[in-house]
Amino acid sequence: MNVKRSALPSVTGIAPASVVDAHMHVGEFPLFNVCMDADGLAETFRHYGIEAGMVFHPDNRYVRDVVEAIDGAYGLVWCNPHKAGFVEEAVELFEHPKFLGVKLHPLLDAFHPNDPALHPLIEQVVARGLPVLIHCGHPIFTLPWSIEELAVSFPEAKIILGHMGHGNIVYINGAIDVAERNTNVYLETSGMPMHTKIAEAVERAGATKVLYGSDAPFHEVGVEIRKVQVSGLSPELVARVLEKNSRLLFFGHEDATAPLSRTRR
Secondary structure, three states, X not given: OOOOOOOOOOOOOOOOOXXXXXXXXXXXXXXXXXXXXXXXXXXXXXXXXXXXXXXXXXXXXXXXXXXXXXXXXXXXXXXXXXXXXXXXXXXXXXXOOOEEEEEEOHHHHOOOOOOHHHHXXXXXXXXXXXXXXXXXXXXXXXXXXXXXXXXXXXXXXXXXXXXXXXXXHHHHHHHHHHHHHOOOEEEEOOOOOOHXXXXXXXXXXXXXXXXXXXXXXXXXHHHHHHHHHOOOOOHHHHHHHHHHHHHHHHHOOOOOOOOOOOOOX
């Protein structure tokens, strides 16, 4: 893949000691006129001090090639219930040591988050203790209350509301409400513009339930990091959001000295 990249901006005063990014894309997304190949991902990791990043694209085989080539890159299986054999493909990739969960995009792929067609997939992730990252913040399919239906149907599933409601204050508040009342629902920060809502989410949903994500290359990584840093959280809680909570959810521990690998059930 031939991708043109401009120089990355300075990170003076921005880059923290370590980051685990819960939300990154690789490959091409022509609808949005963005793309990032394996070389761009590796450069982004080095530039911003990203120790690990969860990456995905509708072409799961391409993602497999990327995560096998890049240290610190881990895959989420993109699952589309309209695609024949999507559960079987996911189960196969779950055996790969660098695939750590599922990505659902009900908006782009046009399905309801609690569609019964998804239930066999969710049963598989629950059996393995893997998280599910779901795009959240746009009608008709990705409103927080629609995703809540899935979380209530599968209380053992670890459901992450990607973008925690995105750019609409009603959906942002709704996402925090959903995470507050459902212990299995987590919030991810990328693309949500109100930095103070990150602190509110930590206070209301819980210190371990808010994860940093950049949504790179759709959003600029340094801006997304800075948003957490100026949210009003204490330095300890900033570190939780930027690194420790994703370590805990995706790898099963928050020890920065431990290897980044997950013990399978």
